[in-house]
Amino acid sequence: MSQETIMSRRDALKLGFVGAGAAMLSASQAMAAAPTEKDVKFDEEYDVIVIGSGFAGLAAAAKSAERGYKVLILEKMGRVGGNSVINGGGMAIPNNPLQKKYGIEDSNEKFYADCLKAGLGINHVEMLELIAKRAFDAFDFAVKCGAQFQDDKPPLQFGGHSVARSVVTKNASGSGIIQPMAAFVEKLPGCKLVTRAKMDDFVMSNDGTTVIGVTARINYRFDNKLYSDDIENKTGEKKVYRAKKGVILASGGFAMDKMFRKMQDPRIPDDADTTNHDGATAGALLKAFQIGALPVHIDWIQQGPWASPDERGFGTSPHVTQGGTFKYGISVDVRNGKRFMNEMADRKTRADAQYVILRQDPKAYPVSLGTYNSFDQNVIETLDKALASGVMKKFDTLDALAANYKIPADALKATVKKYNEDVKNSVVDEFKKQTLPEIYGKEAIEMKGPFYASRQMPKPHHTMGGLKINTKAQVISANTNKPIPGFFAAGEVTGGTHGASRLGSCAITDCLVCGMVAGENI
Amino acid sequence: MSQETIMSRRDALKLGFVGAGAAMLSASQAMAAAPTEKDVKFDEEYDVIVIGSGFAGLAAAAKSAERGYKVLILEKMGRVGGNSVINGGGMAIPNNPLQKKYGIEDSNEKFYADCLKAGLGINHVEMLELIAKRAFDAFDFAVKCGAQFQDDKPPLQFGGHSVARSVVTKNASGSGIIQPMAAFVEKLPGCKLVTRAKMDDFVMSNDGTTVIGVTARINYRFDNKLYSDDIENKTGEKKVYRAKKGVILASGGFAMDKMFRKMQDPRIPDDADTTNHDGATAGALLKAFQIGALPVHIDWIQQGPWASPDERGFGTSPHVTQGGTFKYGISVDVRNGKRFMNEMADRKTRADAQYVILRQDPKAYPVSLGTYNSFDQNVIETLDKALASGVMKKFDTLDALAANYKIPADALKATVKKYNEDVKNSVVDEFKKQTLPEIYGKEAIEMKGPFYASRQMPKPHHTMGGLKINTKAQVISANTNKPIPGFFAAGEVTGGTHGASRLGSCAITDCLVCGMVAGENI
Incomplete structure (x- = not known):
């Protein structure tokens, strides 16, 4: 692109000429909050871009990569795994073979009933059905990636579950899944995991309808001393990445976001400690709302x-x-x-x-x-x-x-x-x-x-709310009540599945299943 | 604007030249989801544009108009007043002169405690302080506009209030406030109230930071047979209005929005009746999220x-x-x-x-x-x-x-x-x-x-959640944690004030106070 064309655009803006044509565009063609294709120059191209490297992000990346896609995972922190590596490693799998082996009777219906009871009846049941149906697949996929579970003893009964249906990783930590899955992803050709890489915004198609990439900063240094790292942190160098198949948002919950958690629950002091890692902030979620993602159950913060x-x-x-x-x-x-x-x-x-x-x-x-x-x-x-x-x-x-x-x-x-x-x-x-x-x-x-x-x-501890996805992990638009093309999400950044309260050991199930489903459908 | 300049823009788009300059703009200058100034041609200019003609909208308009501003009120329905005209007409006024007259002891602290108890402690206390401090002013202002209250008998004690602190309009209906206030506004010079006028989108400044107007359709016919009127209804003729001082969103709650209420509470059947008027949908609120307004307490739907x-x-x-x-x-x-x-x-x-x-x-x-x-x-x-x-x-x-x-x-x-x-x-x-x-x-x-x-x-009955405003009724941005210039909101479209549950007779107080405050600060 020559300096000349840049100047012509600037001059047009200065002279106020640009826009007369746009005024005649229909509402659906209106400019997007996020930059659009014509506003950016892509530095690199991938098939799939995954934001976040916890259970959901890695499962999405692994599944996409397995299908032969070129995948870029952006992780804003210096280490892989977000909250997932400090998770206790329990995974609820309703109606699983290990239960049968030990004579424990279970059913998907029992699982829904347990979740609905804890969730005060406002759970999105189609999502519970999805994670129940695919829980064992997700377990299998994790094992395929190298995760090891305590499968030589009966499953555990976590609080709120009516039967013992949860298996635990051998090291009793989510790291027992994260580490092998990250290694699995990085071994596949064309896959790249970048830490200290912070997504700033979505890039939309020129008609504003489709997610076609992200803007990000590499060499980003998260700063837990800032009131809002998302707003105040200016570190890193800008990059623009194209995602030919789409973007999968798996950026996690916001229990460490002083600004956004206080809006939902003003009782939480700014200096409150949490069970989460420092990076659990709402930045990416709030950007998603600005391209039309729907907020669901945002104020249920489990403490x-x-x-x-x-x-x-x-x-x-x-x-x-x-x-x-x-x-x-x-x-x-x-x-x-x-x-x-x-x-x-x-x-x-x-x-x-x-x-x-x-x-x-x-x-x-x-x-x-x-x-x-x-x-x-x-x-x-x-x-x-x-x-x-x-x-x-x-x-x-x-x-x-x-x-x-x-x-x-x-x-x-x-x-x-x-x-x-x-x-x-x-x-x-x-x-x-x-x-x-x-x-x-x-x-x-x-x-x-x-x-x-x-x-x-x-x-x-856990933020139940997030953006609305369907059972293909597609993000639903407020403007159409249909999927936003090129936009998928999975894990704690989504809302609805757990209603008002998530039961223990259901996070791994939710994150792995929806991550996998996103990777399958993108 | 000549045909020539229109063509030059179109050609530039076609040739892919436009945007190289924009790629060099900083993130804060990125395009907005809503159309920006350069995309539109304004049909009319006002100082203040108010969306909605309930308690909050009319109070905002009346206060702005009283200050000499040229005000346009857009009401999407065929009649003025939204839910406010079918409201029971009770207005909580903590620590009011009528209580003193009848020897009823009250205090703002008692009022906060009552609201926090009902609101399960997650109320935004600074907003309760605002409405307590200004409740009597709002009552006075309503009276000035022509509203009549039953002030010849002791105040009433509504459920959840620890003392009798609510006054009721003479006709025991919100119409006792709406009708005189609408007449008051329309009598002021330069003020206009248009019914069947549906706001479609905000118009932002070219740098994406400031609300400078709205796109709308006049001669709009709301259709309660559609699943989502906001998404499906294509009636009316497009207009673009400039708001030199800003836009005040007072579009109400979303108890009649089949799509959005079901996301928050899937127990509500699509054919559920409510206590609301047909037009109580989330369309304008969801547009506000797309220009960075923050969702607060979205899932608390009082039934x-x-x-x-x-x-x-x-x-x-x-x-x-x-x-x-x-x-x-x-x-x-x-x-x-x-x-x-x-x-x-x-x-x-x-x-x-x-x-x-x-x-x-x-x-x-x-x-x-x-x-x-x-x-x-x-x-x-x-x-x-x-x-x-x-x-x-x-x-x-x-x-x-x-x-x-x-x-x-x-x-x-x-x-x-x-x-x-x-x-x-x-x-x-x-x-x-x-x-x-x-x-x-x-x-x-x-x-x-x-x-x-x-x-x-x-x-x-009432949707507690909405967008976050401060005590000047300015809408807070997710991108800055500061007010979005030119953007104010009041009433049921806002969230936080009532926490998990609003007490009866607090709606009028909230709506009138915040509407008035928006009109004073714009």
């Missing part, structure tokens, strides 16, 4: 009431509360020594109760406590870790415990006494927690001590 | 569990259930004759319970019933109306009632008997409904009859 302010991320607290102080002991408001919730209620109910306190006093983290009998056998190892790190503390007396957390000691003692009486006299305590005396013991919290205690706060 | 499938819209059923069969009687699942909810729980809990039944059998509308003692004195007039219209039916015996609704008669009788026993023996029934025997009587449902019954279904 873990079992997390602790005394460690980063997921940590040890979820285990030692869920299988310990929450289950057998109590959680108290430090300001008055009283209980304030059913410690085993659903995540939202408990996080809401904690926020009532924390909005009144942001540092009044509730304290959960119990005695040694307050821990399931399988959390003892984690208990030791939590004690070593200081997340869990041990006290000889309730007075010492109360003094440490500045809880009124007499009120705390009265609370413990009442809880023990409730457990002894009833199967349901005053907060409707099921407390069977034969399990909880005569003295649920042993007054002789020693006492174990830790502080809790809700931590954003 | 009225007190509505009936046997009448259109709001109707009589809300009164004769809330002050009648729900309060003193019971609601049963017609398939088994059993109760299935606390008939006085919050709206969401009850609508959820009804949907569990209706998703299993879409025609199994639950039936609520009681005897004459099941009605508060102030609903007797409505009861007569409901009986006359056939929404409420009267039966001599439970057998006749059961036969009519195909309820197993023996099961129904057992349910009524158990309810009467529960009320007699306890102050809280099995569904945790507070049933004080001294109020409910020895026999809550009198076995001698006659029996009154009606069918219920949840009807979408």
Whole structure:
């Protein structure tokens, strides 16, 4: 392109001549928010461009690459795998062969019912049907890529699932899938995975209807000190990539996006820790809305009431509360020594109760406590870790415990006494927690001590909302209620599948299935 | 503009020359989804363009017009006022002079607490502060425009409000505000209100940053037979309007938008009736997202569990259930004759319970019933109306009632008997409904009859979600976290203020205040 033609365009703009023709274009031909083909010069060409390198992105890339497509994966962070590599590695597979082997009866209908119950009935059932139908394929595909699962023992029953239907990777981490799948993709000819490569915008066809590429920056350095990395970070060098078959958005959720998460839930403080990696921001999702993607269930942010302010991320607290102080002991408001919730209620109910306190006093983290009998056998190892790190503390007396957390000691003692009486006299305590005396013991919290205690706060964990896709992983347009040509999405950046609340171990299933489906259909 | 310049643009496009210069523009200068200045030719120029003629739109227009601005109001329907004219006319004004006159103590803090409780804590508090601070101004402004209120009696206490703080228009309808305000606006010089004028898109400045007008169609005929009027309706003639000061979006909620409401809550059948007017669709909101407006709380759709499938819209059923069969009687699942909810729980809990039944059998509308003692004195007039219209039916015996609704008669009788026993023996029934025997009587449902019954279904009533505005009613951009220049919004098209659930009589306050604020700040 010569300097002359550039000047002629500029002059035309300056003189205000350009646009008279465009005024006669129909609405569907109107300019797109994103740059269009005529605005850009492509630096490189691929068949498929995948944004993100978690479960969904890698499955999409692997499937596309397997079909012979030239694939570019753009990962904005310095390492591959987003939240997926810090995931616990559990994958729900309804009605799977391992269940049959161990005599566990399951059905897709049971799976839908479990998801709809947790999702408060607003799940997009066609998406549940898709992931149920393809879950075992996705498992097989992951295995083909090199993932290894604990398939020599019965599947696990995760919370909210009516049967044991989840298999776990051998290393009990999502990295057990991510690492082999990334290696699988990179080995295929014509495939490229670039880290520190941040997508900035979609490139649209000149008529504004079709996604034909992306603008991006390479050598990008994510900066977790910025309020909004997406808005403020100017690092990196610009590149424009053409995607001949289309773009697959697999950029994940936004639990670390201070701006967007606060709009949805203003209770989340800007300095709130989460269970997510730093890069879990909404930038790419918000760009998708600007080319017509539809927002779905955007404000359902699942927050873990079992997390602790005394460690980063997921940590040890979820285990030692869920299988310990929450289950057998109590959680108290430090300001008055009283209980304030059913410690085993659903995540939202408990996080809401904690926020009532924390909005009144942001540092009044509730304290959960119990005695040694307050821990399931399988959390003892984690208990030791939590004690070593200081997340869990041990006290000889309730007075010492109360003094440490500045809880009124007499009120705390009265609370413990009442809880023990409730457990002894009833199967349901005053907060409707099921407390069977034969399990909880005569003295649920042993007054002789020693006492174990830790502080809790809700931590954003998973963002249910995102953009709307159909069962081919095509992104639906607000302007047509039909797919946006050349635009696919998968994983946490999509919304609808899990409704108001995703069940544990369903993320891997959702991400792998929809990633794979995107790769098959693009 | 000569034919020559048009051709030169066309040729440039054809030859692929245009755009080389644009490739060198920075991201912030990229083309907008909406047409930009150079793409259009303005037919008319105004200072302010307001989209929608409900409470928010008219308040915005009135305030702008009062400042001397030339204002154009575009109303897509054939009549003025959207949902506002079918609103009940109640306006919450925290801490108002009428309360003082009648010795009712109130405070802004009490108002925030009430809203946050209903809103499940996710309300944007700065917006609550704004509407509390300006509520009385808005009332005054409405009165100045000619609205008349029942100010000769104490304010009313609407559900969820901790004190009586709501005033009602003299005709107990939102039309008592809309009609005088529309007349006020039209009387001001330079103001124009056009009905059957549908906004299609925003027009942006050439650098894509600023809203400078809209494209629209006049002589538009809304068609409620289309699945999506916004997408399918092609009626009307195109016009392009410049807005020198900016555009105020006051296009309302989307409870009648089959496509978008189903994405947020798939339980809502496409043929579901609502309490809204036909034109309550998401079209303008979805266009706003495409120029960078941020979606907030999009999926909270308040549905009225007190509505009936046997009448259109709001109707009589809300009164004769809330002050009648729900309060003193019971609601049963017609398939088994059993109760299935606390008939006085919050709206969401009850609508959820009804949907569990209706998703299993879409025609199994639950039936609520009681005897004459099941009605508060102030609903007797409505009861007569409901009986006359056939929404409420009267039966001599439970057998006749059961036969009519195909309820197993023996099961129904057992349910009524158990309810009467529960009320007699306890102050809280099995569904945790507070049933004080001294109020409910020895026999809550009198076995001698006659029996009154009606069918219920949840009807979408108010969409809490929308786009994010600040306290100046400026629309916030996803790309900058700052206001989009020239773009304001007010009313149900915005989200955040009411969190998960809006309290009754807060809509008028919100809409008038934010409309007024938009008109003041534009």
